Amino acid sequence: MDGGSRKPRTSGFVRWLSSTNDVTRVFLAASARPDMINLAGGLPAPQTYPAEELARIARQAVLDHPTETLGYTAIEGLPALRDAIAARFSTPALSLTRENVLVTTSGMQALDLIGKVLVDPGDRIAVQCPTYLGAIDAWRPRAPRYHAMRLETEAFDPAPAFTGSKFAYTVPNFSNPTGRLVPLDIRQRLVTTARHSGTWLVEDDPYGGLLFDGTPLPGLLDLDADGQGGPYDGPVVRMGTVSKEIAPGLRVGWMIAAPEMIQALTLAKQGSDLCTSGLTQHVALGALQTGLIERIQPTLRALYRPRRDALIAALEESLAPWFTWEIPVGGMFVWAVARDSAINTDTLLHHALDAGVCVSPSSVFDVDGQFRRAVRLNFTLNAPDRLREGVLRLARACAALRAA
Numbered sequence: 001m002d003g004g005s006r007k008p009r010t011s012g013f014v015r016w017l018s019s020t021n022d023v024t025r026v027f028l029a030a031s032a033r034p035d036m037i038n039l040a041g042g043l044p045a046p047q048t049y050p051a052e053e054l055a056r057i058a059r060q061a062v063l064d065h066p067t068e069t070l071g072y073t074a075i076e077g078l079p080a081l082r083d084a085i086a087a088r089f090s091t092p093a094l095s096l097t098r099e100n101v102l103v104t105t106s107g108m109q110a111l112d113l114i115g116k117v118l119v120d121p122g123d124r125i126a127v128q129c130p131t132y133l134g135a136i137d138a139w140r141p142r143a144p145r146y147h148a149m150r151l152e153t154e155a156f157d158p159a160p161a162f163t164g165s166k167f168a169y170t171v172p173n174f175s176n177p178t179g180r181l182v183p184l185d186i187r188q189r190l191v192t193t194a195r196h197s198g199t200w201l202v203e204d205d206p207y208g209g210l211l212f213d214g215t216p217l218p219g220l221l222d223l224d225a226d227g228q229g230g231p232y233d234g235p236v237v238r239m240g241t242v243s244k245e246i247a248p249g250l251r252v253g254w255m256i257a258a259p260e261m262i263q264a265l266t267l268a269k270q271g272s273d274l275c276t277s278g279l280t281q282h283v284a285l286g287a288l289q290t291g292l293i294e295r296i297q298p299t300l301r302a303l304y305r306p307r308r309d310a311l312i313a314a315l316e317e318s319l320a321p322w323f324t325w326e327i328p329v330g331g332m333f334v335w336a337v338a339r340d341s342a343i344n345t346d347t348l349l350h351h352a353l354d355a356g357v358c359v360s361p362s363s364v365f366d367v368d369g370q371f372r373r374a375v376r377l378n379f380t381l382n383a384p385d386r387l388r389e390g391v392l393r394l395a396r397a398c399a400a401l402r403a404a
């Protein structure tokens with residue numbers, strides 16, 4: 001007998017992940033350094049978390065509903081929360097019932113579940129590009145192929161993207177990473193093509209409530225409403241979360257879709273976490289029932305709009321020779337594209353970290369990892385003076401990159 005010991009092994013997927021030179025890990029580790037100005041994350045300002053109110057709701061929920069808050073709940077979520085979500089997003093033309101709603105353990109789980117339900121290895125997904133890096137991460141184990149959709153192109157035709165794809169993925173409001181809105185006519189084209197091609201159309205909407213200027217555009221689900229009554233039965237799957245307006249620590253999100261899709265997602269969720277925490281579901285329910293989200297929105301706008309303006313002013317002051325950008329009308333991000341196509345923002349990240357500022361390089365938002373000319377800058381986490389200092393540090397990093 002061989003007396004030596006053998007090491008237990010991880011899966012091929014984990015071995016592959018840990019062998020990659022992952023820029024995400026670099027910036028996540030760096031953004032935790034106390035001296036670092038973090039412009040990289042998609043984080044709300046912690047002072048906006050309504051701690052007192054959530055604590056009150058949580059305490060009352062545990063006392064009033066000990067079995068639901070402390071025991072297992074139905075896989076689909078608390079019926080009362082499903083009803084409240086259905087009511088929140090129903091309109092005179094869009095009829096939603098609890099059969100249209102699955103409560104998820106945050107938006108990230110929704111992304112994971114849609115991958116599990118729709119994607120077999122080698123299947124194709126049509127994605128708005130650049131796209132949310134969490135979505136790329138969630139689907140990576142399923143080894144999909146991608147078709148990049150450039151939704152900002154006026155002549156964009158969804159048909160070639162949808163044909164042959166299992167689903168199409170978009171973040172129509174203040175997209176992560178670009179902060180842009182998908183224009184109304186393109187939204188309409190997406191919905192019409194989804195209907196005709198029989199392709200699921202995923203509308204991921206964590207940022208829709210963070211509108212600073214102007215009026216909101218109708219969502220894809222709203223555009224697909226047929227006014228016929230009865231539970232919605234179309235191809236749009238909307239994902240939402242309490243993370244950006246209430247608190248990401250609750251880890252409560254939802255999916256709204258045709259009942260047939262909700263049933264499939266529920267099967268997948270069973271093998272994922274059995275159920276979302278009943279306690280945080282009750283907290284989310286309380287937040288909906290007491291109008292907390294509506295009450296907090298003006299506070300968020302009053303804090304975030306000046307922060308956006310401060311970031312834009314700082315960029316104009318220090319980074320205009322290097323980058324161009326658009327001013328977002330909501331959300332959390334400014335997407336800055338280098339004027340010089342030779343700039344590599346993966347390399348810039350290392351100079352930025354040396355200068356004490358962390359930014360998200362564009363390669364992490366590209367399904368091919370090839371687009372290296374832009375950075376995503378967050379304006380919600382830091383106060384205006386920190387934003388200004390962060391941009392100054394980034395300008396120093398640009399100078400160091402040129403000198404290198």
Ligand SMILES: Cc1ncc(COP(=O)(O)O)c(C=O)c1O
Pocket residue numbers: 042106107108109132134171176204206240241242243248252253
């Ligand atoms: C586009 C998008 N979808 C989903 C999420 C996931 O949010 P959470 O898991 O906190 O609900 C995020 C978070 O940044 C996001 O930007």
